[in-house]
Amino acid sequence: MRNKRTFLFVGLVLGLALIFGMTTGAMAANIRIGVAAPFTGNLAAYGDNIKAGTSLKLKEINDAGGINGQKVELVWGDDLCQPKDAGTVGSKFAADKSIVAVIGHLCSSATLAAMPIYVRAGLPAISPTSTNPTIGDVGKGWFFRNCYTDDFQGKYLASYVVPKLLGKNKVAIFYENNDYAIGLKDSFMAGARSAGVNVTGAEAYMTGTTDFTPQLTKLLRDKPEAIFLCGYHPEGALIAGQGRKLGFTGPLFGADGIDNEDYIKIGGKAAENTYCTVPFLAASASPAGKAFAKQYKKAYGRDVDWMSANAYDCLGILAQVIGKVGADRKKIRDGLAAINSEATGYKGVTGLTFFDKKGDCSKPAFVKMVKDGKFVAAK
Amino acid sequence: MLLQQLVNGLTIGGIYAMIAVGYTMIYGVIQLINFAHGEIYMLGAFFAITFISFLGLPFYIAFIIAMACCSVCGVLLDIVAYRPLRQSPRLAALITAIGMSIFLQNLAMIIWGSRPKPFPHGALPAYFEKTAVTFGGVNLSWFHLFIFTITIVMMTGLNLIIKKTRWGKAMRAVAQNKTMAALTGINVNRVISYTFALAGALGGAAGIMVGAFYNSIYPTMGYVAGVKAFAAAVLGGIGSVPGAMLGGVVLGVAEALGAGYLSSLYRDGISYAVMIIVIILIPAGLFGKVLKETKKSM
Numbered sequence: 001m002r003n004k005r006t007f008l009f010v011g012l013v014l015g016l017a018l019i020f021g022m023t024t025g026a027m028a029a030n031i032r033i034g035v036a037a038p039f040t041g042n043l044a045a046y047g048d049n050i051k052a053g054t055s056l057k058l059k060e061i062n063d064a065g066g067i068n069g070q071k072v073e074l075v076w077g078d079d080l081c082q083p084k085d086a087g088t089v090g091s092k093f094a095a096d097k098s099i100v101a102v103i104g105h106l107c108s109s110a111t112l113a114a115m116p117i118y119v120r121a122g123l124p125a126i127s128p129t130s131t132n133p134t135i136g137d138v139g140k141g142w143f144f145r146n147c148y149t150d151d152f153q154g155k156y157l158a159s160y161v162v163p164k165l166l167g168k169n170k171v172a173i174f175y176e177n178n179d180y181a182i183g184l185k186d187s188f189m190a191g192a193r194s195a196g197v198n199v200t201g202a203e204a205y206m207t208g209t210t211d212f213t214p215q216l217t218k219l220l221r222d223k224p225e226a227i228f229l230c231g232y233h234p235e236g237a238l239i240a241g242q243g244r245k246l247g248f249t250g251p252l253f254g255a256d257g258i259d260n261e262d263y264i265k266i267g268g269k270a271a272e273n274t275y276c277t278v279p280f281l282a283a284s285a286s287p288a289g290k291a292f293a294k295q296y297k298k299a300y301g302r303d304v305d306w307m308s309a310n311a312y313d314c315l316g317i318l319a320q321v322i323g324k325v326g327a328d329r330k331k332i333r334d335g336l337a338a339i340n341s342e343a344t345g346y347k348g349v350t351g352l353t354f355f356d357k358k359g360d361c362s363k364p365a366f367v368k369m370v371k372d373g374k375f376v377a378a379k
Numbered sequence: 380m381l382l383q384q385l386v387n388g389l390t391i392g393g394i395y396a397m398i399a400v401g402y403t404m405i406y407g408v409i410q411l412i413n414f415a416h417g418e419i420y421m422l423g424a425f426f427a428i429t430f431i432s433f434l435g436l437p438f439y440i441a442f443i444i445a446m447a448c449c450s451v452c453g454v455l456l457d458i459v460a461y462r463p464l465r466q467s468p469r470l471a472a473l474i475t476a477i478g479m480s481i482f483l484q485n486l487a488m489i490i491w492g493s494r495p496k497p498f499p500h501g502a503l504p505a506y507f508e509k510t511a512v513t514f515g516g517v518n519l520s521w522f523h524l525f526i527f528t529i530t531i532v533m534m535t536g537l538n539l540i541i542k543k544t545r546w547g548k549a550m551r552a553v554a555q556n557k558t559m560a561a562l563t564g565i566n567v568n569r570v571i572s573y574t575f576a577l578a579g580a581l582g583g584a585a586g587i588m589v590g591a592f593y594n595s596i597y598p599t600m601g602y603v604a605g606v607k608a609f610a611a612a613v614l615g616g617i618g619s620v621p622g623a624m625l626g627g628v629v630l631g632v633a634e635a636l637g638a639g640y641l642s643s644l645y646r647d648g649i650s651y652a653v654m655i656i657v658i659i660l661i662p663a664g665l666f667g668k669v670l671k672e673t674k675k676s677m
Contacts, residue, residue, distance in 0.1 A: 040493045042597065177644060204644040210593040210600070213387040214638035214646065221380050234495050234595065241594050245508070247518060266497040266594065 030073040031066070031327045033318060034093040035311075036104030036114065038081040042208065042234050045262040046106055046307060047078070050128065052300050053311030054103060061315070067323050072315075079105055081232075083113035090114030094121035100327045101126070103314045106307070108132035108180035115139050124333040126318065128310035131256060132183045136358025144336050144359040146317065146350065147279045147310050150180070153255050154187025156365045157277055159195040162226060165367060165378065166251050166275065172224035173202040174215070174239050176231035184255055185230050200224045209235060212242050220248055229254035229274070236274075237267035244270040251275060259305050264370060274370045275378055280306035280350045281366035283377040292349035303375065306350075313348035320346060382515045384639040385632065390523060390592070392631020393530035397585040398608035399615065399623035400537060401578030407554035407618045408574045410469065414476040415456055416582055417605020418483035421598060423449045423583025424590030425491055431502045438502050438591075446583045453579025454572045462568065480602075487598035495597040498590055526588050533581055534624055540577070541620060550574055554618070607634075607647075610654045616667025625665055630654065 035054055039047035054074060062071050075096075077089035086105055093099050094117050102118065102125040105111040111130040115138045118125050126144040127135070133149040162168055171192070175181040185202065192199050200222040203215040216239070219227070227243060229236035229252055236258050243252070251273045258276040267274075282293035282304055292312065296304040321335035336355065339346055345354035355361050369378040398420055405413045426445035430436045436444070460479050464472045507522040541547040549570045552560040561567050589604070590596040607630060615626025630650050637649030657665065 040488075042493075042495060044492075044494050204642075206644065206647070208599075208603070210589075210595045211387075211391060213390075214384055214635045215643040217380055217383045217387060218639045218643070237497075238593060238595055245520065262494070266495065268497065268500045268594075 030071045031322060032073050032075055032096075032099045033315070034075045034077055034089075034096075034099045034102040034104065036077040036079050036086065036089050036093070036102060036110070037106035038110075039076060039078040041080045043081045043107070043232060045233070045260050046081075046129075049260070049305055049307040050103075050106060050311045051076070052296070053128070053308030054315050056296065056299060056308075057312045057315040057319070061319050067319055068326075070327070072319065075099060077104070079107075079110045079114075081107040081110055083109050086110035086113040087117065090117035094118060094123050099123070100322070100329050101318050101332050103128065103311065103318070105130060107178070108135065108183070109178045111135050111143075112138055112179055115143055118142050122329050122333075124329060124336055126314050126336065128314045129256070129307050130180075132179050133187070133360075134179075134183070136360050139359055141337065141357075141359070142333055144355050144361075146313055146348075146353045146361055146363070147256070147306075148363045148365060149360055150184040150255075151187050152362070153277055153365060154184050154189075155191035157228070157253065157255065158188050158191030158197055161253060161275060161277060161367060162192070162197050163195055166226055166253065168225040168250070169196075170198045170200050170223070170225045171228055172200050172219040172222065172226075173228040173230055174212070174219075174235075175202060175204055175228075176235060177204050177206055178231075180257070181231045185228075188228065188230070205231075205235065207232075207235070210238055212239050213246065216243050216246050216248075220246060225250050227252050229258055232257040233260045233263040234266065237263050237265075237271060240267045240274060241270040256306065259307075259368060259375065261302060261305070261375075264373060264375070267370075271370045272373075276368050277365045278306040278368055279363050279365065280309040281368060281377055284366050285349065286351065288347070289349045289351070305375075309350050313346070313350050313353060316348050317346045317353065380639065382517045384635045386517055386519065386523065387639075388632030388635030389628065390526055390631070391635060392628035393526060394585045394589055394627075395604070395608050395611045395631050396624045396627025397530060397533060397581045398604060399611040399627040400534070400620055401582045402609055402612040403615070403617055403620055403623040404550070404574050404578050406612070407620075408550060408571050409461065409465075409472075411461065411472045411476060412609065412617075413456075413461075413578075414473075414605065414609075415460075415479040415483055416578065417601030417603075417608070418480050418487070419449050419452055419456070419579050419601070420582040420586035420589075420604055421487060421596075421601035422452055422483065423586030424596045424600070425487060425598075426583070427587040427590065428496060428499055428502075428596060429491075431499050438504060441502075442584070442587055445587055446580045449579040449583025449586075450576040451579070453575035453582075456579075457572055457575040462571075480605075484598050484601070491598065493598055495595045497594050498596065503591055522592060526592065529584060529588065533584060537577065537581070537620065546570070546573055603647075607650065610651060614654045614657050614664055616664030618668070619664070619666040622664055622666030629657075629665075 037047040037050040079086040079089045093102055106129045108130045119140050119142050124142050131150045133151045175185040201219045253275040255277050259278045264271045293304045325331040325335040339354050345352040353361050367378040368375045401416050423445050426448045427441050430441040460475050510518045511521045511524050512519040549565045553570045611626035611630040612623045615622030633653040634646050634650040638646035
């Protein structure tokens with residue numbers, strides 16, 4: 001009996017090893033790029049957009065014959081926007097030598113958790129959406145991003161959006177307890193101080209909170225004129241709904257995390273009169289950007305959002321670099337670092353992208369608003 | 380603001396009370412903490428939105444049918460997972476409960492997807508949004524009143540069932556001593572199924588109300604609510620139905636006041652701290668009974 005069981009067990013292990021060995025071997029001819037984002041869970045809506053943007057570019061690249069004759073393959077890593085899972089995904093990508101670059105991660109806290117792993121393994125990562133300003137320091141030259149940072153976004157909100165666009169002066173802040181929101185809140189408050197905007201209160205919440213009524217009651221006591229939804233869209237939509245129920249009628253505003261169709265779906269009528277800053281707005285984009293928006297709408301049936309556009313460009317940048325230097329991790333990093341001036345910049349649907357020494361890039365911000373149940377450009 | 384926070388606290392407290400009562404009743408009859416109870420609460424919310432979106436049923440009808448479905452789910456849970464382990468060590472049933480909780484969460488993820496879903500717009504009666512009563516600067520909408528009414532009606536109804544009906548008497552008998560109850564001719568298994576059905580209905584109702592009120596329904600919503608309700612049941616004395624009701628309200632109010640006055644970041648910590656303090660001072664919970672260890676003579 002024992003012999004039979006051992007024999008079966010060994011046979012199973014060998015069989016599995018054979019299958020895994022065969023699959024990796026067969027794929028080694030492709031250029032493999034890892035894509036890390038939350039594909040399931042609360043923020044799966046973001047991951048869907050990353051998948052949509054990168055898949056559009058992937059189809060373009062492979063239909064044109066791939067990069068120097070080799071097809072590109074995307075490997076999806078689901079990090080659930082949690083540092084713990086980001087570490088798991090990061091280790092998996094770093095250990096798989098056939099993966100030459102990573103597009104990701106999406107959430108700043110996930111990127112911060114994964115970057116040390118990528119630095120140790122020498123794997124370059126380009127994020128389409130992580131906006132926390134400190135990632136460049138952690139990245140030590142292996143990190144790049146084609147979106148702006150929260151240093152810029154927070155100050156833009158405080159010095160332009162609130163006083164000039166909305167014409168309001170008293171703001172209450174709801175921020176999530178993670179790297180992204182805390183960094184954004186700090187930079188907003190610093191900008192508010194110099195712009196003369198009065199922050200009447202700031203309340204933190206844990207991710208996944210659904211009941212905001214106690215905090216809203218506390219904040220609304222000081223009669224703010226606008227509420228800053230400093231976090232991601234699921235909680236933002238709930239704050240909007242519960243705030244309206246408690247009688248708040250002023251405008252709401254948020255940053256890049258709010259720009260998602262699910263915000264309107266969950267918030268419903270309460271989502272009206274919400275503004276958010278985004279790195280890409282189809283209405284104000286270049287002809288290439290407008291064409292991309294049309295292509296996206298045709299392929300997926302929904303309006304394009306900035307995450308899809310940035311992810312599309314990320315793959316485009318990687319494809320260009322790999323075309324020049326080949327599929328080697330170190331060479332790709334050097335190739336990305338060489339895109340450091342307007343002359344060498346990458347012209348994509350989101351505009352001109354080039355990186356500074358920390359891997360950051362400067363991009364303009366646009367403002368969207370929710371009007372009549374849709375996102376439109378704010379005038 | 381105190382009054383508004385009290386209203387917030389009583390709203391969420393009533394919900395916790397309804398779920399806690401389910402925990403406590405099941406503990407009473409089979410001495411098992413049904414960790415999968417939070418998932419019944421979650422399923423109630425999902426059933427309700429499925430009935431409303433796919434079958435087009437009006438809100439109240441969907442509410443009642445979803446509650447009935449949760450009762451059935453509770454009974455199925457007992458028959459499939461707990462009844463086969465009736466004679467096994469308590470640890471086996473506990474692990475099964477945790478396993479069922481994980482299983483149901485993932486089943487919901489497969490069926491409905493893991494993204495948070497809003498309650499279908501326009502499904503709730505229109506007057507729910509309107510203010511019904513205003514006092515002391517606090518607006519109570521019809522929805523608030525609906526939740527309070529349902530909570531009070533169900534709690535009172537449960538108390539009546541337990542105290543005044545034969546089934547209630549049978550439940551109390553089984554909770555006291557299973558063997559003696561069987562000897563007096565009570566079908567113990569059927570009584571236990573009945574308890575699960577009641578607990579399931581209450582938990583499902585709580586889930587639907589929370590889903591509609593906070594407008595966010597997702598597969599893991601049962602976990603946090605379940606843990607808090609369990610804490611409430613322990614605070615009130617596990618096994619005691621009035622205790623669970625009081626425990627739920629106390630926890631809800633503590634949470635709202637803590638979030639409003641102290642720090643919204645630690646609101647969960649505050650409610651658990653309250654429970655710990657009560658248990659330290661009154662180890663059996665507010666209404667619990669201190670049982671002396673009796674040696675089983677064989």
